[in-house]
Amino acid sequence: MSIENEDREEGLTLQPIFDVSGLLTCVATDAATGDVLMVAHMNEEALRKTIASGDAWYFSRSRNALWRKGETSGQTQRVVEMRVDCDQDAVWIKVEQRGAACHTGRHSCFYRAVAAGEGSAKLNFVDADRLFDPKTVYQK
Numbered sequence: 859m860s861i862e863n864e865d866r867e868e869g870l871t872l873q874p875i876f877d878v879s880g881l882l883t884c885v886a887t888d889a890a891t892g893d894v895l896m897v898a899h900m901n902e903e904a905l906r907k908t909i910a911s912g913d914a915w916y917f918s919r920s921r922n923a924l925w926r927k928g929e930t931s932g933q934t935q936r937v938v939e940m941r942v943d944c945d946q947d948a949v950w951i952k953v954e955q956r957g958a959a960c961h962t963g964r965h966s967c968f969y970r971a972v973a974a975g976e977g978s979a980k981l982n983f984v985d986a987d988r989l990f991d992p993k994t995v996y997q998k
Contacts, residue, residue: 867944874905875947881917882949886959889938889952895959896967900949912937914953931995933957961996963988 866873876882881899888895900908904915904924914927914935928934935953942949960967969986972979 863945866946872942873946874902874942874949875945876902877947879919881919882947884916885948885950886914886935886953887950888955890954893966894968895935895953895955895965905949908937908951909940914951927959928956931957931961931990933959933990935959958989961992963990963992963995965989 865871866875874882880901882901882905884898884900886895886898887893898916899919900915901917901924904917907913907915907924907926914937916925916927917923918925934956935951936956937951937953939952940949941951955965958965960969962969964986966985969983970981971984973982
C-alpha cells in the first residue's frame with residue numbers, strides 16, 4: 859500500500875476521489891429509521907456546500923446542474939452525519955428527511971422490489987404510497 863493510499867484509508871483528512879466525470883456517489887438514508895432514501899451524485903461544489911450548510915446538495919447528471927434537495931419541492935434533507943467509505947470514492951449521509959425523498963412523491967426512491975422468476979424479472983410495488991403529487995409540485 860502506498861503512503862498516499864494509507865493516508866486516504868487510515869488518515870483523518872478528507873481526500874475524496876471523484877470519478878472521471880467529477881462525481882462522487884452518495885447514498886442517503888433516514889437517520890431515524892435507517893431506510894435507504896436515495897442514491898445520487900455530488901461534485902466537489904455539492905460536497906463542499908453539504909459540509910458547510912448541513913443541507914444535502916447534489917449534482918444532477920440529467921440536468922447538468924447543482925441542486926439543493928428540496929429547493930423546488932420543499933422536501934428537504936438535513937444532514938445528521940456524513941461518512942466516507944474506505945477509499946473515499948463514495949459518501950453516506952444520514953439525513954432528517956422532511957416529506958418525500960423521491961421526485962415521484964414517495965418516501966424512498968426504492969419503492970419497487972425485484973421478483974425473480976422464469977424469463978424476465980418483474981417489479982412489485984412496496985412502500986409505494988405517494989406523499990405528494992409530483993405533477994403539482996414540479997410544474998414547468
